[in-house]
Amino acid sequence: MRNFSYRAVEEVGSAVARHTEFSTSAFLAGGTTLIDLIKLDVMRPEQVVDVNRLPLKRIDLLDDGRIRIGALVSNTELAHHPLIRARHPLLSAALLSGASTQLRNMATTAGNLMQRTRCAYFRDPVVSECNKREPGSGCAAATGINRLHAVLGTSEHCVATHPSDMCVALAAIEGTVEVEGPGGKREVALLDFHLLPGDTPQREHALEADELITSVVLAPPLGVAGAHYLKLRDRASYEFALASCGVVLVLDGQRIGQVRIALGGVATKPWRAFEAEASLVGVAPGRECFEQAARLALAHARPLEHNAFKLPLARQAIVRALETALDDARGGMSPPAQSDTDAGSPAGDSP
Known part of the structure; x- marks a missing residue:
């Protein structure tokens, strides 16, 4: 690990000001990703700004039905908060399917948004080429062992998968990310926050230089909806998703009125299957239309040498999540969190 300067701050303005003092500076909250990457010499900040004392740990219901979540709210607190469990059970389920209790206790809302890929080539600065880590060096994963990599949103420069479960749920729920930087405060739509790699894979999000996430604001619930998060992975716990699906479904009589489908484990960013x-909108729900929707969701996928199995796996996840959300919308009971292992498929669940 390289030496770096450390500063602890108590105000957002001070955090932003401190961050501007060095060309390579990092904000520290839970540190569950940052510290790992510093130890691996993947991230090399000259300065770390500790933001844990900032007043960003509240969860508030706004007058218009939105929910504001402070950047420093832990994943554990967010998953179990009564407002989230009642209004956005999909988010609670996604959070509880990820990592371990100890990590969820440390990890924060903003930190999860900023979570970086688990691509083994990205995390190996000694021998591996990686455009995300060192622009212009190449993508070792494209021709290497790429079983865990993305099939959607890839480019010739990067095929790394986005790892977050929370962000899959947020993509389905929608809302905004509130940030503050040297230029003041602004909002970024959740669906626009994470960027496709294109020819600049080193640019992973829409934050400008020295900006700090202060909160996430969730859109109001769609209505009386069914929701389900399904995560398929190699092991039943402590694993990242091979394919995951978050669904919110609202019925209009005997037909589907509104539906949101978000995918994880298969794309370079949290993926909405528009x-x-x-x-599905306006259609009587059933297995046939769910399977058709699943085919459409993966129609533009570009599998690599070792991960073509993700296509049928993701289609299966979509169908199963839709069926469970439909049962929930009709008044059935759906567990708040689920990590399924499917013995008949090439993989089980992943966190």
């Missing part, structure tokens, strides 16, 4: 959603 074409699949459009195919």
